[in-house]
Amino acid sequence: MSSSPWRRLGLAAAVLGLLLPTSLPASAAPGSPPRVVGPLPGAVPGDRLADRIEDTYPFFATPDDLAAAGYVEEEFHVSGTADGWSVDGTKVATGVPYTTRVVVRRPAHARQFTGTTLVEWQNVTAGYDLDALWNAESVVRAGHAWVGVSAQRVGVDQLKTWSPARYGSLDVTGGGRFTADELSYDVFTQAGRAVESGAVMGGLRTRTLLAIGASQSAGRMTVLYDRVLPQQQPVFDGYGFIVGTAPTRVGAEPVFQVLSETDVRTAQRPADTDRFRRWEVAGAAHSGYQGQAYREPISERDLGGAPRYECDRPPFSRIPMHHVTAAAYDHLRRWVERGTPPPTARPLEFEPDGVTKKRDALGLALGGIRLSQLAAPRALNTGDNSGETFCRLFGTHVPFDAATLARLYPERGDYVRQVVAVDAAAVRAGYLQPADARQNLTDALGGTR
Structure with missing residues (x-):
């Protein structure tokens, strides 16, 4: 024009x-x-x-x-x-x-x-x-x-x-x-x-x-x-x-704080109270895969292109942080309407120095809210990365090789059984909604995780 x-x-x-x-x-x-x-x-x-x-x-x-x-x-x-x-x-x-x-x-x-x-x-x-x-x-x-x-x-x-x-x-x-x-x-x-x-x-x-x-x-x-x-x-x-x-x-x-692994940088944290609750999600990134995938076509349409990043490690954790925030909003609603406080959650674990996160042999964070994408893993998902611009916020996602998967899941059906068990526990604890647990199972059966 x-x-x-x-x-x-x-x-x-x-x-x-x-x-x-x-x-x-x-x-x-x-x-x-x-x-x-x-x-x-x-x-x-x-x-x-x-x-x-x-x-x-x-x-x-x-x-x-x-x-x-x-x-x-x-x-x-x-x-x-x-x-x-x-x-x-x-x-x-x-x-x-x-x-x-x-x-x-x-x-x-x-x-x-x-x-x-x-x-x-x-x-x-x-x-x-x-x-x-x-x-x-x-x-x-x-x-x-x-x-x-x-x-x-x-x-x-x-x-x-x-x-x-x-x-x-x-x-x-x-x-x-x-x-x-x-x-x-x-x-x-x-x-x-x-x-x-x-x-x-x-x-x-x-x-x-x-x-x-x-x-x-x-x-x-x-x-x-x-x-x-x-x-x-x-x-x-x-x-x-x-x-x-x-x-x-x-x-x-009431105040509800939900943090990804990226955001938790010290073992010093406020205590939960009758007006404050804090959850920390193991393996999740400040800005992970789901948000990037949703926004990419919108950026193409409205901005003429989606940004591309060269990070030091493969970016965008696949831990679905949005599943946890969905559960948090529902708890916050009940907290307001009924006075029912949300469940507490185990925090991420740190080494004695108070700034280094504890990790298992696979490199996965210990503690925190643990969804099946982390507790029944097929990839290394963390909240850490480095490199240009926003890379430090994206976390990492590195699929495991065939040998690692065979060691983790030696019998046919082991993986799906672990996904079901982990997410069922998360639903019972109030960290995951049943519909999202069903989606996780569908993804696991379809091999899209």
Whole structure:
């Protein structure tokens, strides 16, 4: 397209002006839901460089067949005024206008909806919004909803460049005055209020609102929980901090931290309490195979190509970390709704120096939550790697040779029996959901692990 960016922005504003907002509160006072415009038109496939918003589609729209499961994906613009906060909890601004976007994946009909919504703080470490914790299998089978929030400048700036027609009006910096994400905490919580009010949910009523964030986003949510939340009206009922830091403050809302082997670097760790639970997953990587495989075709579509890495060891652990986080979310929901605390889990083991992980003769980590991909292994899966850029986050995956497999599983059926036994124990302990255990067995029988 040859039209100028200014023309695109003008057309975007004109189109957005024709869309009726689903919520128009009289003010953006604390505790009230923000203004909401949408759902925005356009869906994949589309022309992201088009001059008309209806000829675009949501950035990183999921390729999952949501319609077949009775789900929809919708995108909204959310606007209001936000306070600004420094990372030490000092208020640095009041009532700064903002506009951002949220992506909603939810049941199409209320009868399918459990009333639980997972609100993810989109991760921007790669320079763009990443729904790092979207797991279609577990969300759909549970009947939950998932909402992704663009809370930070880096993600919003990339969106505006990617499609001026769709995103040109977004701003989470107060017109460039607050570029260190000072507004992000209020932007995220106000998006939670838009979910709570039903304005972005097609009228679905959320009873349990859970905030989740991975890695860098977990760090932002830690600041929110430890330093900002005590000065705000609560929005979320519980918090899931995945492969990242977790709060030290003891608050009313329960906190669940789930870490991969990559993330556990010392034997010093906080103790579980009646408001805090921590799980550590042996062999899992901070960013493993499942997430990379899901995002590769989306990156090809929306970014023109998927990144390639030259790591020192074969990358991407195959331990399904998302199976454990699915179980954790369900425990967090019950913790909020019924007061039932999640089960505790054995931590990873360390050598006496407190920084070197203990490993068995195969090189597999000892301790931690142990899924069948690790405890009935056909490959070396670890949380460690090195090399360029993000390689240290990918872990390793090295298939065992035939001699090693013959030694581990001398009799026909030994391998499958071990898979069943290991995962059955994980289900009983509460670390794995039965549907994921069945998938593990299917994979084992099909030789795809």
